[in-house]
Amino acid sequence: MEESAWHLVAMRDDEVLGYGRLNAFDSRLYGISQMVVASAFQGQGVGRQILRKLIAIARDHGASKVQLSARTHAIPFYRQEGFETRGGALSIRQNRRGACTDGEAHLNRYMPAWGHVDWASG
Structure with a gap:
């Protein structure tokens, strides 16, 4: 983690499946950038899991809005x-x-739209 950024990499064995970055612009505003999923893994939920995890990190740090x-x-x-x-x-x-x-x-995406992210179900 950089001082105000989180980098999330989805991997299987030694292969990178996808990547996303979360930046804190201030205590309530966060931004997601550089979302990418390898073409062979698109449509399999990799991007959705990365996105949901980045949103959860922002929420856990007090964000009221995430933009991208x-x-x-x-x-x-x-x-x-x-x-x-x-x-x-x-x-x-x-x-x-x-x-x-x-x-x-x-x-x-504003805080009222956020719900519980159940990682066990994907």
Whole structure:
């Protein structure tokens, strides 16, 4: 753990399955970033477990809000976990050749949306 950041790596044996980072911006506001799951393990609950654990860490440290930015194709995943889009504005990224890539939205999750995370059931 850095002074205000937690890095969570999901592993099986020596193989990295996924990763996520949690930052404390202040005592009540936390941010999740760098969520990634290896393509061979996507759709198997790895990202959901990482996300839920990061949210639990934030909650345990007194967060009232967690925010993140997500690519547009991932918005339904985050909404299933209680996040809401912030302002509804999307930004479209361009690669170095000028081609549009996936857009990005900013999402928030507030304390009332948090429930108990049962790690035994996944």
